[in-house]
Amino acid sequence: TDPVANVSINVVVTNKFANVANTYPVTAPKGMPIFGVLNQLQDSNQLNFTYSISKSYGIFLESVNGLAGSTENKTYWELLSKRERKTTRLNVGIGCYQPERNENFIMNFTTWA
Known part of the structure; x- marks a missing residue:
């Protein structure tokens, strides 16, 4: 494989x-x-995640390693990207976002309350 084609x-x-x-x-x-x-991570038994598919919005991350977001508890998985010490919240979901070389893709369990 061409190493340039991998991140x-x-x-x-x-x-x-x-x-x-x-x-x-x-x-x-x-x-x-x-x-x-x-x-890839799930297939190699390193991480476990579940998702649902919305006809309007695409793939929605529901749980990571057995921990699910909850409307009742106002919790969810926030998606972040950290590159060169700058962390930004993603405005697209896991079906669209393409990570870049040397990036930290962060799934942060948090609350909107």
């Missing part, structure tokens, strides 16, 4: 309430949506 990223799972972070280093083809990257 090395870290998938980071954080939990605002438990103050924990797990990092999963992964190499994926350049241009692969993060959904494919998460499936």
Whole structure:
């Protein structure tokens, strides 16, 4: 494989309430949506995630490693990108977002309350 065609990223799972972070280093083809990257990690038994598909909005992340967001508890998985010390909230979901080389893709369990 052409190394230029691959990107090395870290998938980071954080939990605002438990103050924990797990990092999963992964190499994926350049241009692969993060959904494919998460499936790679799940297929290698490193990470577990579930999702639903909305006809209007596409793939929606529901749970990571057994922890699901809850409307009742006002919790959800916030999607963030950290590159060169700058963290930004993503405005697209896991079906569309394409991570870049040396990026930290962060799934942060948090609240909107």
